[in-house]
Amino acid sequence: MKLNDIVQKLGLEVRAGAGALAAEVRGGYASDLLSDVIAHGRPGDLWVTLQTHPNTVAVASMNALAGIILVNGREPEAETLQKAQAENIALLVSALPAFEVVGRLYAWGLSGMRT
Amino acid sequence: MKLEEIRKVLDAEWFGGETSRTDCSDREVLLCHASDLMSDVLTFTGAGSLLLTGLTNAQVIRAAEISDFAGVCFVRGKKPQPEAVQLAQERGIAMLVTPLSMFESCGRLHAKGLPGGDRAREDAKCRSKK
Amino acid sequence: MPEQEITKTQEMVYELLVRDVMTKGVISVAPSTPMSGLREILRVNRISGTPVLDDGKLVGIISIEDFISWLADGGPECPVADRMTADVRAIYDDEPLVQAVCKLERLGFGRLPVLGRETGCLVGVITKGDIVSGLLKNLEVDYLNVEMRGSRSSHLFEDIVADQSLLVLKYQVRGADFKRAGACASGLKTTLRRLGVPPQTTRRAAVATYEAEMNLVVFTEGGRVTVEVEPELIRLKVEDGGPGIPDIEKAMQPGFSTAPDWVRELGFGAGMGLPNIRKCADRMRLDSTVGKGTRLEVEILMEQPDEAERHCAEVGA
Numbered sequence: 184m185k186l187n188d189i190v191q192k193l194g195l196e197v198r199a200g201a202g203a204l205a206a207e208v209r210g211g212y213a214s215d216l217l218s219d220v221i222a223h224g225r226p227g228d229l230w231v232t233l234q235t236h237p238n239t240v241a242v243a244s245m246n247a248l249a250g251i252i253l254v255n256g257r258e259p260e261a262e263t264l265q266k267a268q269a270e271n272i273a274l275l276v277s278a279l280p281a282f283e284v285v286g287r288l289y290a291w292g293l294s295g296m297r298t
Numbered sequence: 299m300k301l302e303e304i305r306k307v308l309d310a311e312w313f314g315g316e317t318s319r320t321d322c323s324d325r326e327v328l329l330c331h332a333s334d335l336m337s338d339v340l341t342f343t344g345a346g347s348l349l350l351t352g353l354t355n356a357q358v359i360r361a362a363e364i365s366d367f368a369g370v371c372f373v374r375g376k377k378p379q380p381e382a383v384q385l386a387q388e389r390g391i392a393m394l395v396t397p398l399s400m401f402e403s404c405g406r407l408h409a410k411g412l413p414g415g416d417r418a419r420e421d422a423k424c425r426s427k428k
Numbered sequence: 429m430p431e432q433e434i435t436k437t438q439e440m441v442y443e444l445l446v447r448d449v450m451t452k453g454v455i456s457v458a459p460s461t462p463m464s465g466l467r468e469i470l471r472v473n474r475i476s477g478t479p480v481l482d483d484g485k486l487v488g489i490i491s492i493e494d495f496i497s498w499l500a501d502g503g504p505e506c507p508v509a510d511r512m513t514a515d516v517r518a519i520y521d522d523e524p525l526v527q528a529v530c531k532l533e534r535l536g537f538g539r540l541p542v543l544g545r546e547t548g549c550l551v552g553v554i555t556k557g558d559i560v561s562g563l564l565k566n567l568e569v570d571y572l573n574v575e576m577r578g579s580r581s582s583h584l585f586e587d588i589v590a591d592q593s594l595l596v597l598k599y600q601v602r603g604a605d606f607k608r609a610g611a612c613a614s615g616l617k618t619t620l621r622r623l624g625v626p627p628q629t630t631r632r633a634a635v636a637t638y639e640a641e642m643n644l645v646v647f648t649e650g651g652r653v654t655v656e657v658e659p660e661l662i663r664l665k666v667e668d669g670g671p672g673i674p675d676i677e678k679a680m681q682p683g684f685s686t687a688p689d690w691v692r693e694l695g696f697g698a699g700m701g702l703p704n705i706r707k708c709a710d711r712m713r714l715d716s717t718v719g720k721g722t723r724l725e726v727e728i729l730m731e732q733p734d735e736a737e738r739h740c741a742e743v744g745a
Contacts, residue, residue: 213400215334218693219352223374223399231401233338233698235683255338257683280415282332282350285401286408295401335692336642337700340635345627353695360610364617364634366627381607389614 184208184293186250186273189229193252193277193287199264200250200273208249211293213285217242224248229293231284235259240266240274249273254281299412301325301369301392304348307406310371310396313378314387322392325368330412332404336361344415350403356381363389373400440566446528447521449562450542450552456481457490459509463498466490466508479541479550480512486541486550488512519554520545525562528554585659595623595657601641603649606694612653613638623657626731633662636708636726639701640666646687646696647671648722661710664726672718680706680714 187204190197197204209227214220215234224230226247232239233254240263243251250273253259259267259274267274277284289295302323305312312319328346333339334353345366351358352373359382362370369392372378378386378393386393396403408414455473457466459482469478470492477491490512498504498511518541519528531540542552585593597619599612617634625633637653644651644666651668673679679686680702687697706712709726716722 211401213332213404214352215695215698216352216693219334219374233333233335234692235699236692236697238689260683280331282330282404282408282414285332285404286414289401289405290409295399295403295405334695335698335700336695337639337698337704340638340704345631355694356607357610357695360614360638364610364613364631364638366631 184291186229189288189291190275192291193279193284195252195275195277198253198259198274198276199267200271203250203271203273206249206273208293211285211288211295212248213281213295220248221246229288231281231288233257233281235263237262237266239263240270240272243272244270250275252277252284254279254284299327299407299410301327301348301394304371304407304412305394307410308371308394308396308398308403310394310398313372313393313395314383321390322369325392327368327412329415330404330407331367331415332400340365347415348407348412350400350407352376352400354378354382356385358382359385359389359391362391368392369394371396371403373398373403436567437563440563441526441529442524444525444562444566445521446519446523446525446542446554447552448566449525449558450521450554451558452552454479454541454550454553456550457508458482459487459507459512461508463495463506463508463511464503466495470495476555477539477553479516479553480508481550484549486516486518486543488514489516489539489541491538516541518543521551525559529559532556532559593659597655597657599653599655601644601651601653603645603647603651605645609642609645610638612641616655620657620662625657625662629662629728629731632708632728633664636664636705636728637666639704640664640724640726642696643701644668646691651721660730662728662730664724664728666724667721669721670719672720673714673716673722674718676714676716 186206186208189208190204207227208229210225211231212220212224212228213231215232217238220230220242224246227249229249230243230251231254235253235257237260239251252275254277256278304327326346327348329344330348330350331339331344332350334351336357339349339361347367349362349367349370350373351370354372354376358370371394373396375395375397377395455475456479457469459480477489479486480488480490490508494511517535519531521542522545528540539553539555541550542554543549544551597616601612613634616637617630620630620633641653648668648670651666654665656663678684682703683699685697685699691697705726710729711727713725
């Protein structure tokens with residue numbers, strides 16, 4: 184599924200990384216603990232979180248994640264925004280809670296499991 | 299949805315001994331919250347909720363208890379720390395552990411029709427009090 | 429049975445009317461109905477007797493006892509009219525229940541047919557069983573009301589006679605003590621619940637205290653939490669000796685946090701603490717001086733009974 188499709192379907196707002204929206208999303212990962220995502224986030228995963236801290240961009244870069252969805256209408260910190268723009272990491276915002284966002288992604292076929 | 303049903307959906311296990319299972323399997327869960335950050339978990343309109351989390355410290359149990367949650371389910375097979383277990387037993391918070399990821403757990407429960415917390419409605423409730 | 433309940437039941441016997449507890453939709457038989465057919469009618473409908481109506485008019489009553497004595501006599505073919513009690517005692521639907529109780533006792537009957545006051549027609553039957561289940565049902569409804577009324581704040585200070593009442597709870601919080609963090613909020617919640625503070629109000633006070641407590645643990649060397657409980661509101665005061673908040677406006681912004689990185693791995697530092705407190709509060713005041721300390725004051729109004737009831741209905745509590 185293309186990231187752009189997801190942006191349309193969920194009504195996400197794009198805060199950074201508009202150039203990265205053509206990417207293919209291979210799966211999903213939900214966690215607010217950076218150590219966790221560093222350990223288990225896989226390339227192509229779409230990351231759902233409410234962490235607005237600049238470190239999230241570094242993690243997304245390092246693990247080649249498809250992008251970051253901030254939930255509950257959380258806005259990224261200024262530094263986070265700058266970093267995401269600089270590294271062309273898709274930074275998206277949703278007003279919905281994590282459970283809802285993940286539920287919908289799951290319903291559209293995105294999986295948290297990787298065989 | 300009853301906790302026992304949720305347990306089955308998530309391939310989860312009861313944590314905290316027999317009493318946890320027998321006392322809690324019948325508990326009705328009204329909402330689901332998925333988070334690793336406590337501030338997001340602390341709501342005063344979320345009584346009877348289930349918390350999905352990867353955080354295993356005692357604070358999680360505190361937050362769940364303060365908000366009158368029905369129970370906590372730890373994802374990715376994470377086992378709660380000893381202080382957390384003790385506190386949960388003291389406070390009657392049900393604990394489940396599922397091998398599934400947070401993503402998969404949310405997905406399955408959402409598919410089963412369990413509602414998530416509604417931030418917009420909650421904020422509206424707060425505003426109506428002013 | 430507690431004294432209150434006995435009086436309640438006695439009251440009810442006088443307050444309730446026959447029509448409130450009687451069985452409507454009465455099965456009846458005609459005078460010409462054969463006695464042999466009666467057994468099936470009584471069995472299928474699980475009743476112990478039935479009125480006998482002749483063209484809508486109550487002419488008699490036949491019971492299972494009549495049936496048994498008919499059998500004892502050899503069960504000869506005959507209509508109900510031959511074995512029924514023609515001298516029918518009845519009661520009107522608008523009579524108080526106590527009348528039904530007296531009549532049943534006095535006459536030694538198991539049931540009484542009930543007639544509508546206006547029409548004089550049969551509208552139902554009342555048995556001892558009906559009286560008992562009717563009373564129980566009404567008591568149950570009353571229980572629910574009492575329980576919900578019981579969560580009112582006035583219950584809190586009910587037995588205290590004073591011009592003004594105030595309950596003060598004080599807690600000490602140690603800085604950097606993550607093990608104990610949240611214990612005060614937890615203790616407060618238990619206490620408020622025991623005192624009978626309505627559930628939503630309790631939760632708001634507990635959540636606000638928890639967030640304040642976490643701020644003390646993460647940012648300070650410790651502080652004091654004081655909770656003042658009054659009949660109409662709860663006042664939360666949190667004080668510490670430093671370091672103070674340089675920019676309060678920024679601190680109140682959701683997502684803004686000055687918490688050290690490692691705190692995020694513990695689940696904190698999302699920057700929602702103060703905004704969360706504001707959400708819980710009806711009134712909030714935050715004063716701080718860098719180098720001296722911070723003082724937070726929060727007021728939470730007590731939930732009113734109708735709010736509490738509506739909330740119970742919503743949450744199924």
